Amino acid sequence: MSNTTISIITVVILTVIAVFILLNGKGEGQKLSEDQGIPYITIAAHRGLSGLAPEETTPAYLLALEIGADYLEGDVQRTKDGVLVMFHDDDMTRASNIEQVFPDRAHNTIDTFTFAELQQLDLGSWFNKAHPEFARPSFVGLKFLTLKELIDIAESGENRPGLYLETKSALRYPGVEKEIIDLLTQRGWISKTDITLKPGMIYSSLDKDGAAPIRVADGPGKVILQSFEDESVRIMKELAPNVPRVYLVDQELEAEKGGWKALIDIAKSHDADLGPIGYQAWSWRNKEAHKNGVIVHHYTIDKPWQMKLLRYMGTDGIFTNRADIALEVYRGQKMLPIEEYFKKINY
Template sequence: MHARAVAASTSALLGTAALLFPVSPAAAAPGTGTAPLVIAHRGASAYAPENTLAAVDKAAELGIGWVENDVQRTRDGALVVLHDDNLRRTTDAEEVFPGRAPWKVKDFTAAEIARLDAGSWFGPAYAGARVPTLEQFVHRVERHHQKLLLEIKNPELYPGIEQQTLKVLSNEGWLDRAHLEGRLIMQSFSAGSVRTVHELKPGVKTGFLGTPRVADLSVYAGFTDQINPSYSTLSRAYVSSVQALDGPHGRPLEVFTWTVDEAATAQRVAGYGVDGIITNRPDAVREAVGG
C-alpha cells in the first residue's frame, strides 16, 4: 500500500485531535484488554522480497498469524500477487523483455511473468524467487495455518476482478465458514470495489483503505467492516468515531492502520485503540505492542 493524500477536509478534521499519548510497550486497545493484531505487510517484507512465498514463510517463521498481499491480473486473466501495476521495481522484466516498456502487469501473460526473477532485487539469497499466482499464495498461507488480508489492487484496471478473486478463493476452499469467520479479509482503496465484494459475497469481511470524513463513516458502515487508514492520518478521536459505528455484520467497525515499522509509532497507534497494525517488521511491532 502506498500512503495516499488525505483530503483537505479530513486533514482539518483530524489535525486538532492528533495528540501523542505515551503508552507502555504492551499497549492494549482501550476497553478491550487485548493488544492489536499484527499483520505482515506483503509478508514479512523487511526480511524477504515482498509478496513472494518466501515472505509468507518468513512471517510464519516469526510466528505471525496474519499476512497481507496485493492482487492484480495478467493479460490472459490470471491473478498474480504483486503490489505495483508494473513489473520494473520488483522483477527483472526490463532485462528479460527489453522491448516491452512500460512493463505493465496487464500487458504480460501469466507464463511470461512466471519466468521473471522476483527476488534478486532484494538480495542474492532470494535469486530466482517468482511472482506467485493467487492460488500459489493462498496454498502457502494455508500450509502455515495463517490468515489473509487480501488487497484488490488497481481494480479500475481490471474490470470484474472482484468476482474473479472470489471465484479463486472459493475454488481454493477459502470461502467456507471457517475462513469467513476469522481467516479472510478483503480490502481496497476503491470504495466501489469493496462494495462490490460485499454485494457479491456478503459473508466476506471487508476493509476500506483510507481515511473518510467522520461525517461519511455511516455510509461506509453499510458495506465495509473496517476503515484502514495510514497511521499518519490517525488520532484517538478518529479511531473512536469509527469504532462507535456498527458495520454490515452488526459488529463495531474496526481499524487496521498501515504501514507502521517503528516501535514508538506502533505504541502510539496502539494507544489510540486500533484493532490491527500492518507492518513490514511484524516481529518488532509485536514486541512493541504485545500483539
C-alpha cells in the same frame, strides 16, 4: 537538550504509556474485532515479512507464516491470460528486472503480460541491491507467486494465518472480486454460511500466549478483503456478505470524499471497516470510527515506537513489513534469531 536525549525521553514516555494501556484497559475496538473473529490487535504481514525478504514472494510469506503473523497480506492482480498473481505496483520497474527483460514494455501493467512472460522476471535481485544488509543469494531469481500458491503457503505450516487480500487497481480488472471469492470458496476459505465463533478461541493478541500456534484460519475472520476503491468494496459485500472487508483510505481520499466522517459513512454503507494510513491514526478519529461500529487497521507501521503510539491512539491492528517486531511489541513474543527462521524455510 541533544536530539539523542529527546529521542530517549520520547521512547521512554511512549513505552510507559503503552504499558499503562496494556495493563489497564483494552481498546474500544476489541469487541468489534472479536465479533468478526478478527484478532485484536491484528498483525497483518504486509506483502509477507517484506522488511527482510522480497515483497510478495515465497520466502516473504513463508517467513510470515513461520513467525506467527495473524494474516498474510497481499495485492491481487490478473495477467493477460487470466492468472491471479501477487504484486503491488502498477508497473514492475521497482521490484523486478523488467527493464532488462522487456525494455520496450518496462512500464506496461501486469494485465498486458501473460503469466509465462512474467515468469521470466527476477523478483529478488532488486531487494539485494536495495537492502544489502538483508541480501541473500537465495533471493536471486525469485518468481511471481500466484494466489493459488499463496493459499498453499497459508495452509502449509503449524500456524494457520488468515488471508488479507487487496484488489489492486480493481477498476483495471473487472470481475476480479468474483474470481478471488470463487477461488477462496473452492479452497474452503469462504463459506456460504456464517462461521460461528468457537468457544475458547482467543482472538485477542493482547491475551494470546505468544508461543501458541496461530489459528486465525479456523475462525470467521479467516479472510479479509480490502480495496482503495469503494466500488470494489461494494462488490465484495454483494458477492460475499459474510466475509469481513476493509475500505483502504489515505489523506488524498479523505480530502476527495469530504472528510473523515465521510470515509466512515462510505465504509458503513458497505458494512466495511477502515484501513487508514498511519498519519490518520489520531485517537479522535479512531473513537469516531468505533462509535460507528467500524474497526481501524493502519498501514504501514514498522518501528516499535510507532506501534506503541498507535496502540495508545486506539488502533485495532496494523499492516507491517516487520511482523517480527510487531509480535514482540504487542504479544511479548520472544523471537528466535532471524537466521533460524530462514533455515526453517530453506532459504
